[in-house]
Amino acid sequence: MKTLKILLLLIAVSIMGCSDLEEEPVGLLAPEGFFQSTQDIQTAVNGSYTHAINEKFWGRKLSIALMLRSDMVDLASNETRRMEMNDLTTLGNNGMISEFWPKTYQGIAAANQAIAGAEFVAADEAIKNPVIAQARFIRAFYYFHLVRQFGDIPYLDQPVSDAAAAATIGKTPAAQVYENIIADLEYAKTWLPDTQPTRAIPSKGAASSYLALVYLTMAGNNDTAMFQRAFDEAEEVILNAGTYNFDLDSDFQNLFNANVIDGSVEPIFALDYNNFEAPNNAYDQIAPMTGIRGDDRNSGGGWSVAVPSLAVYTTWPADDYRRAVSMDDGASINGNLEPFTNFIASGHQFAKNQPYIAKYTRYPGPFARGNARATSHNYSMIRFAEVLLIAAEAGVEVGENQAAITYINRIRARARMGGTTEKDGVTVTVAPSAVPADISGTVTVNDVLEERRLELAFEGKRWYDIARRQIGATVFGASGLEGAKSDFSVTDYLMPLPADELDRNPNLLPQNPGY
Known part of the structure; x- marks a missing residue:
């Protein structure tokens, strides 16, 4: 029975479309029987996108884990799996890793099915390859998350259906995983169109933007050649922003307003929930996880789980519009306007007397359930502001100081413009x-x-910035935003491989150092 649970056999699931795309569930069919047209390839690609918006991936497990591992978000609850992430005491049997690890491989498996199935479709390259390019982009997207989290990992670039063969697959060195990611993104950059009907479908500019971020990550602290590649790739996106229809949104709040985000030019690649709801809570739950307990908004407020430390708020200049958009320092609770210093007394014992994350609770759009679950948010996996900052950071490293000044100041100028937001309802x-x-x-x-x-x-x-720049000793020290995290070690830059995967497949040994 164990062999049926091996992560590499996770292809045995239904495929359905992404929320903003066509939704067409299909059963698991032999590739030669199912793949007859480019639309069939697209259906499989859509299935790969769908795994990313699942609660086990960005809908809660991975997104909240990344927040907690950073120096900006503390924990207001006592679940062991979340405490391990927040305190950097994560174990191999952590209940968050055991959810987002297999879900990530399900997304990869669906992409691999699309790529392999394309071989059975007789169509011109100009028609077929742009769809294959979507599959290779999303495969790179998933592997980029995995390699940053775990280092050496199993790398699969084709479907696996034989249990015996699956049980013998080992780890691929991280350096090779990165090379494969680059190859996929280069293919995507070659074949994807300049623009797409929705930012939930990757474009040529999205592939180039991710290449810039991959190079920046690979550069670490001292690889000048890789910094140069990051700078050149980011500048390519910036200089062609008109062609790709990228720019900074005029109002920072629009980026976190589900009612208007579809019209924004800033997201480059986004996970679009669009009120998506699937069985078993497989939808967006970031808003309730970060929302204020007892808040009158969103049919009951949030769950007070992931809450910034007070220092995140107090060290952020008060006149920076981005703080007003990003954080709630007051709320309507039981009909009364309350400052954050009174959240516990006025709301709920599990609240915290601290400002909360506001990016996802203010404007969730139409949603299917209370507490702002199943929102209409578009979560920007990468947006134009980040490309400017990639160019700025890489520019610093390769002597392009004026470029760094220019790109940072474009972002600051937008922040100074202010805009329309919400305060206390x-x-x-x-x-x-x-x-x-x-x-x-x-x-x-x-x-x-x-x-x-x-x-x-x-x-x-x-968290990814902390890990790639190796600044944990500073940000998790006594002067850090959350105070000292005494259990931090350099081995924490990688998470532990899931213990149950190591039990099932000894070829994945050894465990990551420190676990």
Whole structure:
């Protein structure tokens, strides 16, 4: 019976379309019997997208794990699996890893089915290859998450259906995984169109943007050649932004408003929930996980699970419009407007007297259940502001200081514009301000990382920045935003491989160091 549970056989699931795409469930069929047209390839690709919006991937498990592992989000509950993530004491049997690891491989398996099935479709390259390019892009997307989380991992580029063969597959070195990711993204960049009807479908610019981020990640702290590749790739996106229809949104709040996000030009590749709801809670739950317990909004408020430390709020300049958008420092509770210092007394014993994450609770759009579950959010996996910051960071490393200044100041200028948001349940217009001021002089890596921390706050980016830059000893020290995390070790930059996978397949041994 164990062999039926091996992660490599997770292809034995139904395929359905992404929420903003065609939804067409199909059973598991022999590839030569199912794949007859490019639409059949697209159906399999859509199935791969769908795994990403599942509660076990971005809908809760992975997104919240990444928040908790950072230095910006604390834990207001006592579930062991979340405490391990927050305290960096994660074990191989962690209940979050055991959910998002197999879900990620399900997404990969669906992409592999699409790529393999394309061989049975007789169509011109110009028609077929752009669809294959979607499959290769989303496969790279999944592997990029895995390799950053776990290092050496099983790498599969074709369907596996034989249990005996699956049980013998071992780990692929991280360096080779990265090379495979680059190959997939280069193929995607070659064949994808400049624009797509929705940002939930990758474009040529999305492939190029991810290449820039991959190169930046591979550069670590000292690979000048890789920094140059990151800079060149990011600048290619920036210089062709008109062709790709990319730009900064004029109002930072729009990026987290499910009612208007479909019209924004800033998202480059997004996971579009669009009120998607599937069985077994397989939908978006980030809003309730980060929402204020007892809040009158969203049919009962949130669950008070992932809550920023107070220092995240107090060290963020008050006149920075991004703080107003990103954090709630007050709420209507039981009909009364309450400051964050009174959340526990006025709301619920499991609340926290701290400002909360507001990006996902204010404007969830139409949703199917209370507490803002099953939202209509589009979660930007990468957006134009991040490409500007990739170019800025890589520019610092390769001597392009003026470029770094230019790109950071574009983002700061948008923040100074203010906009329309919500405070204590009331729509307010935040006037333009002088904060944050333009940067000048010599830009440092720390300047860019700080800009990333604020601009991309609570978007699942900060942990990856900490790990790739190896700054854990500083940000998890006594002066860190959450205070000292005494259990932090350099081995925490990688998570442990799932213990049950190691039990089933000894070829995946050894476990990552430190676990």
